[in-house]
Amino acid sequence: MALATLNGREVHVDEEGFLTEYDEWDQELAKVLAANIGVELTDAHWKVLEFVREDFKANGATPTLRRVTNVGGIPTKELFELFPKKPAKKMSYVAGVPKPAGCV
Amino acid sequence: MTTTEAAPAVVPDFGDDEAEARKIVFICSKGNLDMAYPALIMANGALTEGVEVDIFFTFWGLDMINKETVDELQFTMLGNTAMHMPGAAWHIPQGLGGLPGMTSFATRMLKKQIAALDVPDVREFITLLHDMGARLWACKMSYDMAGLTDDDLLDEVEAVINVNEFIDLSDGAQVIFI
Numbered sequence: 714m715a716l717a718t719l720n721g722r723e724v725h726v727d728e729e730g731f732l733t734e735y736d737e738w739d740q741e742l743a744k745v746l747a748a749n750i751g752v753e754l755t756d757a758h759w760k761v762l763e764f765v766r767e768d769f770k771a772n773g774a775t776p777t778l779r780r781v782t783n784v785g786g787i788p789t790k791e792l793f794e795l796f797p798k799k800p801a802k803k804m805s806y807v808a809g810v811p812k813p814a815g816c817v
Numbered sequence: 818m819t820t821t822e823a824a825p826a827v828v829p830d831f832g833d834d835e836a837e838a839r840k841i842v843f844i845c846s847k848g849n850l851d852m853a854y855p856a857l858i859m860a861n862g863a864l865t866e867g868v869e870v871d872i873f874f875t876f877w878g879l880d881m882i883n884k885e886t887v888d889e890l891q892f893t894m895l896g897n898t899a900m901h902m903p904g905a906a907w908h909i910p911q912g913l914g915g916l917p918g919m920t921s922f923a924t925r926m927l928k929k930q931i932a933a934l935d936v937p938d939v940r941e942f943i944t945l946l947h948d949m950g951a952r953l954w955a956c957k958m959s960y961d962m963a964g965l966t967d968d969d970l971l972d973e974v975e976a977v978i979n980v981n982e983f984i985d986l987s988d989g990a991q992v993i994f995i
Contacts, residue, residue, distance in 0.1 A: 717826040730827035749828045778865055779935070779945070789948045798867030799831050806829055817861055817936045 720745045731806055735769070738809030746807045758795050758807075761787055765808040775805050775813040832867060840869040840990040847995060848877030850890040850927055850939075856995045857942045864949040871990070872946070873983050875956035878995075879963060882955060882971045887940045892927045893920045903930070940971070947973035954978050954986075 717726045724737045732738055732746075743762060747754045754762075764785035768776045778801050782789045796803035805812050841863050843856040860870045880886040894900045894914030901908050913919060928938070937945060947953060955970055957979040967977070978986075 719826045726827065728827070729829045731829065749826070750831060751833065779937070789945060793949065798833065799865065801865045802829065803831060815935075816858055817934075 727811075731811060732809040733811075735766075735809065738766070742809065743807050746809070750803060750806065752796065752803065752807065754807075755795075757787075757791065761785070761792065761795060761804055762808045765804055765810060769808070769810045774815075775808075775810045777801065777813045777815045777817060779817055838867070838869050840871070842987040842990040842992045843870070843872045844992065844994045845872060845874045845878030845881055846876045848880035848886070848890060850892040850924060852995060853878075853881050853890055853939050854931070854936075856993070857939065857946065858936070859993065860946050860951055861942070861949070864946065864951060869990075870946070870951040871954065871986055872951055873954045873956060873978075873987075875959050879955060879959045879965075881939055882943065882953060882974050883963075883965065883969055884971055885969065887943070887971065888938070890939060891920055891924045894923050895920075943971055943973050954983065956980075956983070 715726060715728070716723045717730070718724075719726075720742050724742070725733045727733050732742075744754055747758070752758065761781060764781060764787070765776060768780065768784065776784065778789060778792055781787055781792060781804070792800040792804070796807075801813050841860075843860055845853070845856050847853070856872060860872060863870050874882050880890060894909060895911065897914075898908065898911070900914070914923075932938070936942075943953065953971075953974045955965075955974055955977045957977050960977050970977075
């Protein structure tokens with residue numbers, strides 16, 4: 714774990730750049746993280762991020778795409794549109810949580 | 818190890834700059850329940866990693882995309898010398914697998930274990946992969962042998978193609994035969 718400067722303040726990140734402290738995340742930081750990977754956040758993105766964060770808080774694990782679809786009610790196709798190519802990793806990065814650990 | 822100095826933020830490499838997209842082709846040749854899942858799970862993983870995926874269903878694998886059989890795939894203990902109960906190391910005698918009702922018992926158990934992990938059944942999995950952008954192909958020879966029509970196949974199937982077309986579409990791909 715290391716410290717990195719993001720949006721003018723210091724946060725804890727892992728070697729890949731994912732935030733490691735749930736509470737260091739805020740919406741302003743999410744905008745910076747999204748911009749880092751070329752994503753501009755819309756209402757649809759926020760809906761995903763809110764679900765991912767709430768679900769992580771409730772269960773202690775990042776939801777898989779299937780869970781975001783089945784429980785969060787966001788179609789899989791839409792997830793691929795919002796976070797192109799690697800939606801599971803990208804949504805986790807922007808939401809400030811670890812990559813999903815599940816296989817499906 | 819903990820560092821106290823704040824470093825410039827590292828941005829994860831999501832491979833967006835890679836010029837050539839990676840491509841994987843799965844060949845599903847088995848119609849057993851336990852042999853249906855490896856390709857489905859790996860294809861799902863590949864798609865979430867931004868990898869282009871094609872799945873070719875041939876021989877018994879065609880049962881995975883046949884409306885009549887997709888929900889009826891079975892798991893048998895016969896011929897599976899690794900068969901043991903979850904959490905127990907002792908192997909189940911092969912002869913037991915041949916008793917009436919054992920295959921449906923084993924099938925029910927496997928389905929239950931898969932569902933417990935919140936992994937979808939085969940039909941739902943096929944829809945999921947299709948929604949994620951996988952292209953599904955049926956093998957022409959197997960299709961003809963089984964006397965099928967297009968109405969027999971799940972709607973997610975792109976087309977029935979012959980081996981030449983398959984060889985063509987797998988050009989440059991990593992191929993996984995199951």
